[in-house]
Amino acid sequence: MTDSVLKFWRYEVIPLRDGFFEASSEVLTHARGGPERRRTIEAWAKTTVQMDINCFALRNAEGITLVDAGAGTSWGSTFGQARTAMREAGIAREEVQRVLLTHIHDDHVLGLFDEGTPYFPHAEVLVPEKDLAFFTDPCAWRATPEARRGGFDMAEQLQQIYGPRVRRIPEGAVLAGIEARALPGHTPGHTGYLVQGEENSNLLIWGDTLHLGELQSNDPEIGLVYDLDVQMAARTRQATLELATREHWIIAGSHLTGFGRVRRAAEGGGYQISPV
Structure with missing residues (x-):
């Protein structure tokens, strides 16, 4: 399904909700270690954490660019809704010219695949170079706990299925009005995309920088086990x-609902995200 649509200079930005993910609250972590993690879980006072899975369509006169592709139907019938939302927005998969990946995890990459073939038959896939380098490195594979190796499988499938249409990108300008910005920690090459707008209305699509908006903005040291480097x-x-906060950016995330603005919290030294 789609949420609100915003216009940023060259681009109409359409959020595409792909599905809804739930996990045990035991996935919560804290940068200061075990006791603080346990206090965080107790304060959460719920047995689960729940979050959207989103991707984004950027539409302009030159065509369609996606940021991430969701989980597709590989996670079951409750996922893959971004494909329906695209059709409802008048976007055919053949029209998608490129997909900008924030990082190489299942819920961002699997939507690119359709039973071993490209779901987007004409699209280039632009991948942060540090993420692709990490997830194709045999030494990194051996050093990564088995439960966290999904990105290596995704990188292999991505290259097999899209072949020469996979393109590595560095930080900096990637398209007119779109800049790749390194946001490492969740994965080594985790990347956000800054979409230029009018004054004080730039949009940062920040991927998985935060999974739980209210909780993690209030205490940025709270993470989830999916972060490969908790401290970073x-x-x-x-x-x-x-x-x-300082740049007055509008923000959107792979696991947050809608668009928001960040401001400092009145108390406690954290932040708050208010809906736009």
């Missing part, structure tokens, strides 16, 4: 929340 992810969250 916490530092990135803190820095990104501060930068978004």
Whole structure:
């Protein structure tokens, strides 16, 4: 399904909700270790955490660009809704010219595949170079706990299925009005995309910098076990929340609902995200 649509200079930005994910609250982590993690879980006071899975369509006169592709139907019948939302927005999969990946995890990459063939038959896939380098490195594979190796499988499938249409990108300008910004920690090459708008209305699509908006903005040291580097992810969250506050950016995330703006909390030294 689609949520609200916003216009940023060249682009109409359409959020596409792909599905809804639920996990045990035991997935919560804390950068200061075990006792603080346990206090966080107790304060959460719920047995589960729940979050959207989103991707985004950017439409302009030159065509269609996606940021991420969701989980497709590989996670079951309750996922893959982004494909329906695209059709409802008048976007055919053949029209998609490129997909910008924030990182190489299942719920961002699986939507690119259709039973071993490209779901987007004409699209290039632009991948942060540091993520692709990590997830194709045999030494990194051996050093990564087995439960966290999904990105290696995704990288292999991506290259097999899209072949020469996979293109590595560095930080910096990737398209007119779109800049790749490194947001490491969740994965080594985790990347956000800054979409240029009018004054004080730039949009940062920040991927998985935060999974739980209210909880993690209030305490950026709270993470989830899906962060490959807990400490770096916490530092990135803190820095990104501060930068978004200072620059008055609108933000959107792979697991947040709708668009928001970040401001400092009145008490406690954290931040708050208010809907736009």
